Amino acid sequence: NAGVTQTPKFQVLKTGQSMTLQCAQDMNHNSMYWYRQDPGMGLRLIYYSASEGTTDKGEVPNGYNVSRLNKREFSLRLESAAPSQTSVYFCASSDPGQGSGEQYFGPGTRLTVT
Amino acid sequence: SQQGEEDPQALSIQEGENATMNCSYKTSINNLQWYRQNSGRGLVHLILIRSNEREKHSGRLRVTLDTSKKSSSLLITASRAADTASYFCAPYNQGGKLIFGQGTELSVKP
Numbered sequence: 001n002a003g004v005t006q007t008p009k010f011q012v013l014k015t016g017q018s019m020t021l022q023c024a025q026d027m028n029h030n031s032m033y034w035y036r037q038d039p040g041m042g043l044r045l046i047y048y049s050a051s052e053g054t055t056d057k058g059e060v061p062n063g064y065n066v067s068r069l070n071k072r073e074f075s076l077r078l079e080s081a082a083p084s085q086t087s088v089y090f091c092a093s094s095d096p097g098q099g100s101g102e103q104y105f106g107p108g109t110r111l112t113v114t
Numbered sequence: 115s116q117q118g119e120e121d122p123q124a125l126s127i128q129e130g131e132n133a134t135m136n137c138s139y140k141t142s143i144n145n146l147q148w149y150r151q152n153s154g155r156g157l158v159h160l161i162l163i164r165s166n167e168r169e170k171h172s173g174r175l176r177v178t179l180d181t182s183k184k185s186s187s188l189l190i191t192a193s194r195a196a197d198t199a200s201y202f203c204a205p206y207n208q209g210g211k212l213i214f215g216q217g218t219e220l221s222v223k224p
Contacts, residue, residue, distance in 0.1 A: 058211070103159070
């Protein structure tokens, strides 16, 4: 039981390049989330997926797109990377059926855009 | 939004001392959760207190909740160097999303 996994762990992009961050969970959770964390700051919600087939914008969605590929996988795409997107990206999942809202986090992807 | 705001932003103590962190929020909640983040890692769920509970213990952790004041506190007793981390509170309303604050950065010096 790996929990929430993210790939890659590190990535360096040049301005304008595109990439997809991958996230998968093996806990059969319905809800999944993408956050970004900048130095000295908390987590800001980019997009979330309440259930398979649905996605919604969070606090800072501009410059990002997401795909809920199936129940297990939720990917985050940067179409044209900008230096302002340099950050650490975390994926999380939760089981709304539990009723608690507790989230399980992946280890993060550290992205640098030059 | 039910964002929690932690206070203080940073706390430095000696090993063996107690550490207290506070959280304030603005909306009604079903529960309030505390998470820990070690440097460079993802958040890990520590403890959850429901809106009808006033106090909860888990090992060296003690959480209180005052819904009338919309505030919570996390106490770590007999702190250890391994407790050095950032701590986040996250108020939760059924069907809502967790909105994390900036956290309290705890440094425990040996």
